Amino acid sequence: MNNAGLVTPAADLIEVHQVTKVFPGVKSLDRVSFGVRGGEIHALVGENGAGKSTLTKVMAGVYLPDEGEIRFDGQPVQWKSASDAKRRGIHVIHQELVLFPQSSVAENIFAGAEPSRGPRLLGLVDHRRMHERARVLLTELGVQLDPRERVGNLSVADQQMVEIAKAMASETRVLVLDEPTAVIAGKEVQLLFTRLRALRDRGVAIVYISHRLEEIFELCDRVTVMKDGCKVATQAVAETTRDGLVRMMVGREMKEIYPGKPAIAADAPVLLDVRDLCVGNRVFDASLTVRAGEIVGIAGMVGSGRTELASGIFGALRAHRGTVEIGGIRRSRMTPAAAIRLGLGFVTEDRKSQGLLMLLNVAQNVTATTLGRVSRFGLLDRRAEREAAVVAIEDYGIAGARPAASVATLSGGNQQKVLISRWVRVCKRVLILDEPTRGVDVGAKAEIYRVMRQLTQEGLGILMISSELQEVIGMSDRVLVMHEGRINGEVEGERMTEHDIMALATASTRRTTEDEREYAAEPN
Ligand SMILES: Nc1ncnc2c1ncn2[C@@H]1O[C@H](COP(=O)(O)OP(=O)(O)OP(=O)(O)O)[C@@H](O)[C@H]1O
Numbered sequence: 001m002n003n004a005g006l007v008t009p010a011a012d013l014i015e016v017h018q019v020t021k022v023f024p025g026v027k028s029l030d031r032v033s034f035g036v037r038g039g040e041i042h043a044l045v046g047e048n049g050a051g052k053s054t055l056t057k058v059m060a061g062v063y064l065p066d067e068g069e070i071r072f073d074g075q076p077v078q079w080k081s082a083s084d085a086k087r088r089g090i091h092v093i094h095q096e097l098v099l100f101p102q103s104s105v106a107e108n109i110f111a112g113a114e115p116s117r118g119p120r121l122l123g124l125v126d127h128r129r130m131h132e133r134a135r136v137l138l139t140e141l142g143v144q145l146d147p148r149e150r151v152g153n154l155s156v157a158d159q160q161m162v163e164i165a166k167a168m169a170s171e172t173r174v175l176v177l178d179e180p181t182a183v184i185a186g187k188e189v190q191l192l193f194t195r196l197r198a199l200r201d202r203g204v205a206i207v208y209i210s211h212r213l214e215e216i217f218e219l220c221d222r223v224t225v226m227k228d229g230c231k232v233a234t235q236a237v238a239e240t241t242r243d244g245l246v247r248m249m250v251g252r253e254m255k256e257i258y259p260g261k262p263a264i265a266a267d268a269p270v271l272l273d274v275r276d277l278c279v280g281n282r283v284f285d286a287s288l289t290v291r292a293g294e295i296v297g298i299a300g301m302v303g304s305g306r307t308e309l310a311s312g313i314f315g316a317l318r319a320h321r322g323t324v325e326i327g328g329i330r331r332s333r334m335t336p337a338a339a340i341r342l343g344l345g346f347v348t349e350d351r352k353s354q355g356l357l358m359l360l361n362v363a364q365n366v367t368a369t370t371l372g373r374v375s376r377f378g379l380l381d382r383r384a385e386r387e388a389a390v391v392a393i394e395d396y397g398i399a400g401a402r403p404a405a406s407v408a409t410l411s412g413g414n415q416q417k418v419l420i421s422r423w424v425r426v427c428k429r430v431l432i433l434d435e436p437t438r439g440v441d442v443g444a445k446a447e448i449y450r451v452m453r454q455l456t457q458e459g460l461g462i463l464m465i466s467s468e469l470q471e472v473i474g475m476s477d478r479v480l481v482m483h484e485g486r487i488n489g490e491v492e493g494e495r496m497t498e499h500d501i502m503a504l505a506t507a508s509t510r511r512t513t514e515d516e517r518e519y520a521a522e523p524n
């Protein structure tokens, strides 16, 4: 249906045939054959570590396959490098963004292909033209960003848009997006989908990797399921169901992924009490409490100040007004060191730049903030470190990981689990989780949810920021909704619906009145 202009709709534009890729100790791809047609959006799904990213990296010349063949436009090819493949129009937006934080938005978009002034050999960049073209590209994507802004100053969501603009800046025939929506939400997702559909209709072959299955049904034409390095099946999306996909991915039935919500004791102590917190021009007069045994959700659009609120509570960003009380001790100026001492843990949303120590191995990462517990007389006890890692690997099902494996070689979802397990070990009172299941597969999500409930049962409080509404509703005892830096309202019980949360997230009214509800319920 989307191949209207093509004479032979079944021909693959890019294809891998019987490809095998082995890393020390892991067979990441085991004789996988996979093809993408021009003019289709082809979803690639599977559990963490199934081999999705590896497969796309082989297609794009990042890795050389150990066996098998790549065909492009019907011809066998052997990419010499990623830039070789890129020159032929194969563009990958990787799971972990790879921008230059010190450079401007425009410089990142045109990196290596800046519009030049005078003879190209002189290497003079035409800045005016570059900024102008960047501005046009960004406007087309529906984002308002200053091309001169340094990328390091942007939110993760905006950095994602810069990546996409970068792909648009060159002649792209195959576009691979590795979990693009892990860092954006709501309106931005819809804009991205609109762009992708337009590219598809122009004949681009698109590979779309995501753990959010509802997106597959909304956007994609075909879907390929991977498991343990092998291809399970390729199907038309119209002929598959969510349950069917999950069964192929996980290999078993999965009905309920959210654990039950036990009632909170009436006399449960308040562990975290935040009053009138103001952080820069991002958070205004935020007040909230978290009690023992409670999971409090924070919903809101990307950019509504959720992460800044969490950072302000933790002391990673300075609050210029307001106070934070943890376990009965009130502070007006929190620092991360003090927060950790008082029993606060903070799992940040951006695991690469803030969370994990990429050069260290799994065991070192699990214990990084708990060195006190694995050292004897100030000496690091390697055995205790190893044992802690083995426990974490087991508890969280970090598939394929060994304590001595370098964290950088783990799949994205497994890195997230290492990060959570590390903080759980130090946190004594309240754990703040910012997008805890980003990039995590359905099976592992259920494991993380189970661990969260277990922690609250043991007396911890949890403050969870999430852009996934179903997760917020499924896990929280109450939900605070942020809008433009303020906590715009709180919902619990019956009122914890997608509709009521969205209404509070998008409008600055203090209450959702009956009228507004009816208004918003009308299709627009
Ligand atoms: N450079 C590498 N060195 C060693 N092992 C690797 C490397 N890259 C990937 N692996 C391993 O290969 C397997 C497949 O990883 P891959 O990143 O392709 O998974 P994925 O399906 O993309 O998972 P996720 O959904 O978590 O991103 C994993 O066991 C991973 O640890």
Ligand SMILES: [Mg+2]
Residues within 6 Å of the ligand: 052, 053, 054, 095, 178, 411, 412
């Ligand atoms: Mg991956």
